[in-house]
Amino acid sequence: MKILLTHPTSNEFNRAAALGFHKSNVLSEFHTSLAIFPGSLLDRISRIGPFGELKRRSFDPILKPYTRTWPWHEFGRHLAKKVGLHDLIRHETGIFSVDGVYKFSDIKVAKALKLANRLGATAVYAYEDGANASFKEAKRLGLSCFYDLPIGYWRTARRLLDKERELWPDWSSTLIGFADSEAKLASKDEELRLADRIYVASQFTANTLKDYPGSLCPIEIIPYGFPTVTDSFKPATNSLSRRLKLLFVGGLSQRKGIANLFSAVSSLTHYVDLTVVGQKICEACPALDAALAKHRWIPTLSHAEILKLMQANDVLVFPSLFEGFGLVITEAMSQGTPVITTERTAGPDLIEHGKNGWLVEAGSTSSLQEALENLLYRPQIIGEAGKAAMETARHRPWEVFGRELAESVSKHI
Numbered sequence: 001m002k003i004l005l006t007h008p009t010s011n012e013f014n015r016a017a018a019l020g021f022h023k024s025n026v027l028s029e030f031h032t033s034l035a036i037f038p039g040s041l042l043d044r045i046s047r048i049g050p051f052g053e054l055k056r057r058s059f060d061p062i063l064k065p066y067t068r069t070w071p072w073h074e075f076g077r078h079l080a081k082k083v084g085l086h087d088l089i090r091h092e093t094g095i096f097s098v099d100g101v102y103k104f105s106d107i108k109v110a111k112a113l114k115l116a117n118r119l120g121a122t123a124v125y126a127y128e129d130g131a132n133a134s135f136k137e138a139k140r141l142g143l144s145c146f147y148d149l150p151i152g153y154w155r156t157a158r159r160l161l162d163k164e165r166e167l168w169p170d171w172s173s174t175l176i177g178f179a180d181s182e183a184k185l186a187s188k189d190e191e192l193r194l195a196d197r198i199y200v201a202s203q204f205t206a207n208t209l210k211d212y213p214g215s216l217c218p219i220e221i222i223p224y225g226f227p228t229v230t231d232s233f234k235p236a237t238n239s240l241s242r243r244l245k246l247l248f249v250g251g252l253s254q255r256k257g258i259a260n261l262f263s264a265v266s267s268l269t270h271y272v273d274l275t276v277v278g279q280k281i282c283e284a285c286p287a288l289d290a291a292l293a294k295h296r297w298i299p300t301l302s303h304a305e306i307l308k309l310m311q312a313n314d315v316l317v318f319p320s321l322f323e324g325f326g327l328v329i330t331e332a333m334s335q336g337t338p339v340i341t342t343e344r345t346a347g348p349d350l351i352e353h354g355k356n357g358w359l360v361e362a363g364s365t366s367s368l369q370e371a372l373e374n375l376l377y378r379p380q381i382i383g384e385a386g387k388a389a390m391e392t393a394r395h396r397p398w399e400v401f402g403r404e405l406a407e408s409v410s411k412h413i
Contacts, residue, residue: 001026001122001123001410001413002026002027002028002120002121002122002123003021003026003027003028003121003122003123003124003125003146003409003413004028004029004030004031004109004112004113004116004121004123004124004125005017005018005021005027005029005030005031005125006030006031006032006105006106006109006124006125006126006127006130006131006134007031007032007126007127007130008032008033008074008101008102008104008105008106008127008130009032009033009034009074009098009101009102010032010033010034010035010057010059012224012327012398013150013201013224013225013325013327013398013401014032014127015059015060016224016225016398016399016401016402016405017125017148017401017402017405017406018030018059018063018066018402019060019062019063019399019402020399020401020402020403020404020405020406021125021402021405021406021409022062022063022066023402023403023406024403024406024407024410026406026409026410026413027066028066028116028119028120028121029066029067029068029112029116029119029121030063030066030067030068031067031068031069031070031105031108031109031112032057032067032068032069032070032105033069033070033071033073033074033101033104033105034054034057034069034071034074034075035057035059035063035064035067035069036054036055036057036058036059037058037059037061037063037064037067038058038061042054042057043058046058053078054078055302056303068112070104070105070108073095073096073100073101073104073105074101076088076095076096077089077096077097077098077100077101079096080094080096091176091179092180092181092184099129099184102129102130103130103133105130106126106130106131106132106133106134107133109124109126109133109134110133110134110136110137111137113134113137113138113141113143114137114141117141117143121143122143122144122413123138123143123144123145123146123409123413124138124143124144124145124146125146125148125409126145126146126147126148126191127147127148127149127150128147128148128149128150128151128188128191129184129187129188129191131145131147131191131194131195132187132190132191132194135147135191135194135195136194139194144196144197144412144413145194145195145196145197146195146196146197146199146409146412147191147192147194147195147197147198147199148198148199148200149192149198149199149200149205149209149324150200150201150205150324150325151205151322151323151324152204152205152208152209152322152323152324152344153192153205153208153209153211153212154177154180154185154188155208155211155212155213156208156210156211156322157177157208157255157322158177158178159211160321160322160344161175161177161178161254161255161321161322162178163363164254164255164259164321164363165178167363168254168259168287170259170285170286170287171254171258171259171285171287171288172254173282173284173285174252174253174254174255174258174281174282174285174288175253175254175255176253176281176282177255189212189213192209192212192216193214193216195216195217196217196412197217197218197219197220197409197412198216198217198218198219198220199219199220199221199222199405199408200219200220200221200222200324201221201222201223201224201324201325201346202221202223202323202324202325202345202346202348202349203221203348203349204323204324204343204344204345204346204348205221205324205325206219206221220408221349222401222404222405222408223325223346223349223350223396223401224325224327224330224346224398224401225330225396225397225398225399225400225401225402226330226331226333226334226392226393226394226396226397226398227307227330227331227334227393227397227398228334228397229334229335229390229393229394230307230311230334230335230336230390232311242379243271243272243273244271244272244273244314244315244372244375244376244379245272245273245275245312245313245314245315246265246272246273246274246275246313246314246315246316246317246372247274247275247277247309247310247313247315247316247317247332247337248261248274248275248276248277248278248316248317248318249277249278249306249310249316249318249328249331249332250277250278250318250320250328251278251279251281252276252278252279252280252281252288252292253281254321255320255321255322255323256278256318256319256320256321256323257318257319257320257321257342257362257363257368258276258288258291258319259287259291260319260363260364260365260368261274261317261319261368262291262294262295263365264319264365264368264369264372265295265369265372267369268369268372268373268376269294271376272372272376273295273296274295274296274317275295275296275297275298275309275313276292276295276296276297276298277297277298277299277300277301277306277309278299278300279299279300280299306328306331307331307334307335310331310332310335310337311335311336311337313337314337314375314379314382315337315338315339315340315375315382316328316329316332316337316338316339316340317339317340317341317368317372318332318339318340318341318342318345319340319341319342319360319362319368320341320342320344320345320362321342321344321362321363322344323342323344323345323346324346325345325346326341326345326346326347329341329345329346329347329350329351330346330350330393332389333350333356333357333389333390333392333393334389334390334393335390336386336387336389336390337386337389338356338357338358338382338385338386338388338389339351339357339358339389340357340358340359340360340368340371340372341357341358341359341360342359342360342361342362342363343359343361343362344362347359350392352388354381354385355385355388356385356388356389356391356392357385357389358371358374358385
């Protein structure tokens with residue numbers, strides 16, 4: 001019994017899944033748009049400055065025999081973005097848009113399933129927005145369909161975030177999820193309907209599926225893993241006289257609660273330094289531009305640079321209003337940087353409030369400000385929470401996530 005794993009653009013949790021399936025001897029094939037292996041031409045190209053971001057598509061060489069790629073749409077997306085051909089990457093309609101890459105990959109996987117089935121594949125494991133065609137073909141062939149929902153269900157997102165457009169009208173342009181077409185939303189629902197088992201990484205994501213207008217297959221929660229724990233931990237200085245160094249990492253959207261963050265620190269400007277790492281979701285948001293001008297803003301950094309920056313700050317503040325997990329939470333904790341986050345992330349699955357981090361109410365500026373003020377008055381708890389966060393991370397490396405996912409899937413093939 002074998003699994004065909006597919007993810008058009010791949011990421012940390014998908015790579016961990018691929019390795020977990022391989023180590024459990026259930027991986028049949030791995031399909032993605034672009035994959036870089038050590039010593040390959042793409043590997044050499046990725047070492048050239050302008051192409052450095054391609055390194056994010058690097059994989060363990062052990063996966064090379066299983067990997068099938070469809071690179072041209074993804075190459076087109078990166079090229080169009082760099083040279084400013086915005087029509088080609090326009091949301092949903094652009095041939096090289098993210099949606100275009102996902103649809104192209106999904107169709108390719110669907111066409112490859114018949115042969116994969118002959119070679120031993122008995123199941124497909126796919127992710128949101130990239131499973132519709134492949135699941136339909138899998139059903140025709142009698143294959144099991146495993147669905148991974150990394151971000152919460154869209155109906156819940158709209159219900160919760162629609163309130164933000166009223167509360168923070170100047171930030172509404174950053175809530176781009178409302179731009180999804182009816183066809184795209186219907187496709188999301190169809191993927192869920194076709195699934196035989198749904199995997200999510202947090203209790204919050206599982207709870208959002210209660211808004212699905214129909215019956216669903218079983219849902220299983222398997223939290224993601226943590227990066228390697230740093231061996232150069234330096235606890236925060238316990239001093240009331242030093243400014244508190246805060247860090248935010250993520251897309252610059254009110255979905256991440258950034259308006260609440262900027263508002264919370266506005267009355268603490270003499271006591272905190274805020275660094276913001278992330279790209280603008282849209283260009284037409286004067287409120288965001290004004291807020292960024294008051295703080296240190298870094299549009300993009302490599303993964304290694306982000307981890308290093310986390311070590312240099314006291315606390316990661318991640319007040320997201322709708323998050324399937326929030327990988328920056330585990331990244332910061334692994335570096336000894338405790339996290340302030342909300343109940344609409346994986347925070348409640350990973351953080352024991354007051355011990356290895358802090359939980360605040362999503363969308364509550366006052367709750368966030370109170371948490372920051374508590375750290376200003378009691379800076380000694382930052383180092384204590386950082387040490388506890390690292391211990392949490394040590395017990396759940398990415399390998400554990402991959403193994404648990406493979407064990408679960410193996411039971412249901």
